[in-house]
Amino acid sequence: MPRTARLSRDDWAAAALAALAEGGAAAVAVEPVAARLGASKSSFYWLFENRAALLDAALELWEREQTDEVVARHAGIPHPLERMRILLRNALSDNRADLALRLTGETHPAVLEVAGRVTRRRLEIVAAAFRELGMEEEQARHRATAAYASYLGTFALARVDAAPADIDAYVDTVLACYAP
Structure with missing residues (x-):
């Protein structure tokens, strides 16, 4: 994603989810996720209070996409x-x-x-x-x-x-x- 693009909470959550899939909870850290997005750490703090909030957002995204939406599609x-x-x-x-x-x-x-x-x-x-x-x-x-x-x-x-x-x-x- 280009640096000029405005990133949303879901963009950050998706990148954190990818990090979680690759390396577990320990891999969800602000700097590596920012690097994955081509973003600055400061842009993270406009959207999230801390790393725990990012991890929570990633987990919410996983639950929504891999359970809620899947169940709804097949209901x-x-x-x-x-x-x-x-x-x-x-x-x-x-x-x-x-x-x-x-x-x-x-x-x-x-x-x-x-x-x-x-x-x-x-x-x-x-x-x-x-x-x-x-x-x-x-x-x-x-x-x-x-x-x-x-x-x-x-x-x-x-x-x-x-x-x-x-x-x-x-x-x-x-x-x-x-x-x-």
């Missing part, structure tokens, strides 16, 4: 199994989605809070789909946990170049394991 898919298939396929095809894996391993309190909230929400969304398929509450929660663990595990495998090559076949296999 109109009437059949729960098809909804889960499309959600999982899209999530596994999105290179930014593996941030969920990084965030679940963070120890920073702000990251833990948001990662926990997002994880609980995602688990509830999957469990609700399993309940729509006729499962009892406890079984739906257990299967949602197993399916989400498969999702996170796939990104862990991708880090060592062992992820499945055929995402569609993999998604079908995962859902066959957990859906009735």
Whole structure:
């Protein structure tokens, strides 16, 4: 982004989110994020009080883009199994989605809070789909946990170049394991 462009809070948050994805919470620092944007540190302080506010903005952006907006885009898919298939396929095809894996391993309190909230929400969304398929509450929660663990595990495998090559076949296999 050219230096002359006026940067918004979301611009800074997106750059901080990229830093978070690459190096964890410790990588979200004013100078490196400013450098990533081609901006000055002083421009940061027009928008944010401190580094913690930047980290919070990055986490809010991740939650909004990777959970709220994703759920909203797929809410109109009437059949729960098809909804889960499309959600999982899209999530596994999105290179930014593996941030969920990084965030679940963070120890920073702000990251833990948001990662926990997002994880609980995602688990509830999957469990609700399993309940729509006729499962009892406890079984739906257990299967949602197993399916989400498969999702996170796939990104862990991708880090060592062992992820499945055929995402569609993999998604079908995962859902066959957990859906009735």
